[in-house]
Structure formats: structure tokens, C-alpha cells
Amino acid sequence: MSDRKKLSRRLLLLIVAAILSYIFTSMTVWSTDGKYLFLSRYLRINQHERAISGKNFAPDQYRFGSYYLVEYFFKYIPIPWLDENTAEVSKMLLSAGYWTDEARGMVDAYFPLQEREKIVSDLEVTINETIDGIAGKSILLQNALKAMVGSLNWQTYITEPASTLLLVGENLPDDLRLAVDITSEENRTLNGHITARFFFNILTILLLYTFGRHFLSPAMSLLSVLLFQSIMPLTTMYFGWETFHAAALFLAGLLLIIERRSFATLCLVIFLGSTFRADHMVFLSLILLGFDYGRHPGKAGKLLLSLKVLTTFAIPVAFTLLSSRLLYPQAEYSVDLVQLWYNLTYPWSWIFPFLFLSIPLIFYDSIGEEDFFRKTWFWIVPFVAMNYIVARPAEVRLLIPVLLYTIPVAVKGLSKFFPADVSKA
Structure with a gap:
């Protein structure tokens, strides 16, 4: 393929990623950040201020990376995000000139x-x-x-x-009035979080396409992006600030492992990812173990791999301990740490995850067709178990790492039933 065609493909991919991200981000503005109109804005703004001051609840306080990115960077990017309902209510309450x-x-x-x-x-x-x-x-x-x-x-x-x-x-209280006033500095902070979501969604799409190219054709890799983005609306009922940040860093870790890039770079990615979701980054160590295990014959090789796995496991664990014991010891959990009984008795803890992962589940038997997936799929078992024990998987954003990992498997399975070659269709 000529360099010109490669450049055109990359440019087109970037345009598609930006459009898909803008559509999804706009939807989250209406369905997540604006679901209670200005009350949602007030709660979001208040959460940001508490996180920056170190007074947020656990474990959200330990995921401070997204807050500092907004505080010192993203809130200064003036991308407008339309929320007509909230804007209308704001003008009704604050502007006499609105009442024409x-x-x-x-x-x-x-x-x-x-x-x-x-x-x-x-x-x-x-x-x-x-x-x-x-x-x-x-x-x-x-x-x-x-x-x-x-x-x-x-x-x-x-x-x-x-x-x-x-x-x-x-007569609104001052802090609530600032949330209602969409031109306030506080709402600029909220827009910064939305803008960060937009850019990290683009990054996630580009990295997912790159990950897919290790197993799929360019067309099928693009399909994997479209499939991922079409499933994501199910996450919007409970959508965290850090969701796409963590997804992008998790994918970056997968790529570094599968391409066998610098171990130091992998450690850096895991550390940065831990500022968003340490509980997701820790599973990259298991993927590294599975993928590289047969590559290191002899005791020296096995010892080196063991040290690498322990290091990649220790980084997110140490980060969490440092955050909870030294940086923010006062942060308290807003719910019980163990959620197993809740999940066993709450039907949506089973319905939503099943829907979210249903397409990859259909083609689970295709995992053995690729060396990478055959060696590494086992990490999914402890990951899902963890989410049922100490989290609420009805919030399906928690399962995004599994979706990202299995999307190429699903697309490869789909391609068997819907071949790209017209003569075989």
C-alpha cells in the first residue's frame, strides 16, 4: 500500500473516531451529566471540588488522575457542549431577559x-x-x-x-446558583470533564483499532470500533469521569504486551492508569504472565518473567495502599466494601452484564484460534469475580476491559457468518 493511501486511511480513521466520540459524548451530557438538570451539574461540580481538596469519598478519591487533568488542562479547552434543557432552565431562573x-x-x-x-x-x-x-x-x-x-x-x-x-x-444558595449558571467558572470545570471524555474516547477508539489490527483486516478492525461504540450507551446510567481514561490506558497496556515493547514503558502506563482505575490495571500483570510464560525457557527466564509480573502487579497495589493509607487516609467508602449479597439478589447485576458482553459471549469458542487470546483469556475469571464481590456489575462500565479485550474475538466470529467477500456471502 502506498504511503499516500496509508495517510488517507489514518486521517479517515481519526475523523470517524472524532465523530463517534462527539456523538457519544454529547449523549452523555444529556443522559449522565444532565439527567437531573442543574442538580446533576451541582453534584458533579461538588465531587470535583472535593476530589481536588482531598475530601472525596473512597475509592473515587484514589482515582484522582482525571480530576487533576481537568483542573490543570482540559477545562481550558473551550469546546462547547450543548445541553439545551439545562440551558433553558438556567435562563428561566436567572435571566429576566429570557421572558419575552x-x-x-x-x-x-x-x-x-x-x-x-x-x-x-x-x-x-x-x-x-x-x-x-x-x-x-x-x-x-x-x-x-x-x-x-x-x-x-x-x-x-x-x-x-x-x-x-x-x-x-x-434565592438559590450561592453554590447551587453557580451550578445553575452555565457561564460560571464551576461549569467550565464540568465542561472540562466532558471535553476530557471526548478526547479519551477518541484515544480509546484509535487504540482499539490498533489492537484489532493484530488479528483482523483494516475493515474488520473498523467494525470492531463501531461495535464497541454501539454497545457503550449501556454504560451511561453510571458513567464515571475516569471511564475512558482507564479504558485507553488498559488498551495501551495490552498493545505494549502483545507487541513486546519496553517493559519500563509498560510500568509507566500501569502507573498512570492506576491514577484512574488501579483495580483494572492490576490485571495486565496476569495478561503479561499468560502471554510470555512459554517464551522464557529455563530458570533464569522464568525468574525474569516472575519479577516482571510481580512488578506490574505491585504497581497498582502499592498505588492503592499509598493513596488509602498515606495520601487520603480520611476517605471513607460510601457503600459497603463487599457487595456479593447485593449482586446475588439484584437481577440487573446479571441482566446488564449479559447484554453488555452478549456478542463476545456468542463467539467465546473463537478464543482458541489466536495465540494471544488462548494464552491470556484466564484473567477474565478473577476480574469478573472481583466485580461481583466488591463492585456492582450492573454498572457495566466496570466491565469495559473485558469488552475491549474480547471485541476482536467477536468480530472475527461475526466475519465467519457475514463474510466481506461478496462471492462468499
């Missing part, structure tokens, strides 16, 4: 004045009946209570929603 005749007409269309006046009328009847029940036959007390209620001018809160919403906006 058109905006008021929109409210009237969805919530007609006649209906609002009827609600007022019904409430007045209920209030009067309640006052009569409280005051009994005392006319003086009845009049006093009715005058007190009338002085509240509560009717206008229903008949004039614009005034009501602006009044609510004026």
Missing part, C-alpha cells in the same frame, strides 16, 4: 392561563375549608387567618410563572 412574549407564550401553550386560574380557584376553596375547620365558629380567627394567607399573594406564584421562577433563582 414568545417565552411567555410557550408557557401558556403548555400550561394555559385558564388551567392556572382553575388551580388557584380550587386551592382557594381548599384553603377556606381548612381555615373554617381550624377556626370553627370564631369569625375573628377566620378573618385573621384568611387575611394572613391572602397577604402571601400566593396566587401570583401560579398565575405568573416567570416571576416565580426568577424569584426562585434569586
Whole structure:
């Protein structure tokens, strides 16, 4: 293949990765970061501030890498992310200029004045009946209570929603008001996390394509990317800041192992990945063990491999111990550490993982066709067991390493049933 064609392919792959990432990231803005409108923003912003100050809950505090990347880099990249619902609520609460005749007409269309006046009328009847029940036959007390209620001018809160919403906006607590104001510095931090997600999604796609090329044709490797990205929406109900960061570093580790690159570089990748998810990085040591075991005959070779495996295992373990015992000893778990009973009794802990990994599971017997997978697949067993014991696999983002690892196997299996050659189809 000519250099020009290779360059064109790489450029096209980058464009596809950017488009897929932008679509998915935009979806997470609406479904994850904006699921409770500005309340979600408030919670996300508050979590970032607590992580930077070292006061976040465990184990999220130990995954501080994504927070510092945003604090010192990504929040300064001005990529706009549209969240129309949150923006609309923000303007309703904070901007008197929003309430034009058109905006008021929109409210009237969805919530007609006649209906609002009827609600007022019904409430007045209920209030009067309640006052009569409280005051009994005392006319003086009845009049006093009715005058007190009338002085509240509560009717206008229903008949004039614009005034009501602006009044609510004026009286919001300062930290909540900053979350509502989408132009605030705090929301720039939130956008920084979204931007980081976008770029790490692109990186994950590019690395997955490269990983797939060790087993698949260029077209099938691209299909593996599309398959991965099409499954990812299932992760958006519980989507962590570090999800794609950890996925990209895990893939980088896989590539370094399969290409037998510098061991020092692998250690560096595992260390960096541990700042996102040490519990994922630790399993790269098992993959290294399986892939290189038969390559080192003799005691010296086995000893060298043992030292490498122990080192790659020790890095994430030591990082976690350092974070929990020295850096952030005050961080407490927000849930019980052991989650086995919860998972055994919660049906979605089985349904969602099955759906998430269903396509790779269909072609599990293809694992033995590739030397790499045949030697290394065993790491999946302790990984899944760990997630059922100390995590909640209904949050299927936790199983992304398994999906990334098995996607080439799934695509290779699919290609047997849907061959690229038209004459064989």
C-alpha cells in the first residue's frame, strides 16, 4: 500500500473516531451529566471540588488522575457542549431577559392561563375549608387567618410563572446558583470533564483499532470500533469521569504486551492508569504472565518473567495502599466494601452484564484460534469475580476491559457468518 493511501486511511480513521466520540459524548451530557438538570451539574461540580481538596469519598478519591487533568488542562479547552434543557432552565431562573412574549407564550401553550386560574380557584376553596375547620365558629380567627394567607399573594406564584421562577433563582444558595449558571467558572470545570471524555474516547477508539489490527483486516478492525461504540450507551446510567481514561490506558497496556515493547514503558502506563482505575490495571500483570510464560525457557527466564509480573502487579497495589493509607487516609467508602449479597439478589447485576458482553459471549469458542487470546483469556475469571464481590456489575462500565479485550474475538466470529467477500456471502 502506498504511503499516500496509508495517510488517507489514518486521517479517515481519526475523523470517524472524532465523530463517534462527539456523538457519544454529547449523549452523555444529556443522559449522565444532565439527567437531573442543574442538580446533576451541582453534584458533579461538588465531587470535583472535593476530589481536588482531598475530601472525596473512597475509592473515587484514589482515582484522582482525571480530576487533576481537568483542573490543570482540559477545562481550558473551550469546546462547547450543548445541553439545551439545562440551558433553558438556567435562563428561566436567572435571566429576566429570557421572558419575552414568545417565552411567555410557550408557557401558556403548555400550561394555559385558564388551567392556572382553575388551580388557584380550587386551592382557594381548599384553603377556606381548612381555615373554617381550624377556626370553627370564631369569625375573628377566620378573618385573621384568611387575611394572613391572602397577604402571601400566593396566587401570583401560579398565575405568573416567570416571576416565580426568577424569584426562585434569586434565592438559590450561592453554590447551587453557580451550578445553575452555565457561564460560571464551576461549569467550565464540568465542561472540562466532558471535553476530557471526548478526547479519551477518541484515544480509546484509535487504540482499539490498533489492537484489532493484530488479528483482523483494516475493515474488520473498523467494525470492531463501531461495535464497541454501539454497545457503550449501556454504560451511561453510571458513567464515571475516569471511564475512558482507564479504558485507553488498559488498551495501551495490552498493545505494549502483545507487541513486546519496553517493559519500563509498560510500568509507566500501569502507573498512570492506576491514577484512574488501579483495580483494572492490576490485571495486565496476569495478561503479561499468560502471554510470555512459554517464551522464557529455563530458570533464569522464568525468574525474569516472575519479577516482571510481580512488578506490574505491585504497581497498582502499592498505588492503592499509598493513596488509602498515606495520601487520603480520611476517605471513607460510601457503600459497603463487599457487595456479593447485593449482586446475588439484584437481577440487573446479571441482566446488564449479559447484554453488555452478549456478542463476545456468542463467539467465546473463537478464543482458541489466536495465540494471544488462548494464552491470556484466564484473567477474565478473577476480574469478573472481583466485580461481583466488591463492585456492582450492573454498572457495566466496570466491565469495559473485558469488552475491549474480547471485541476482536467477536468480530472475527461475526466475519465467519457475514463474510466481506461478496462471492462468499
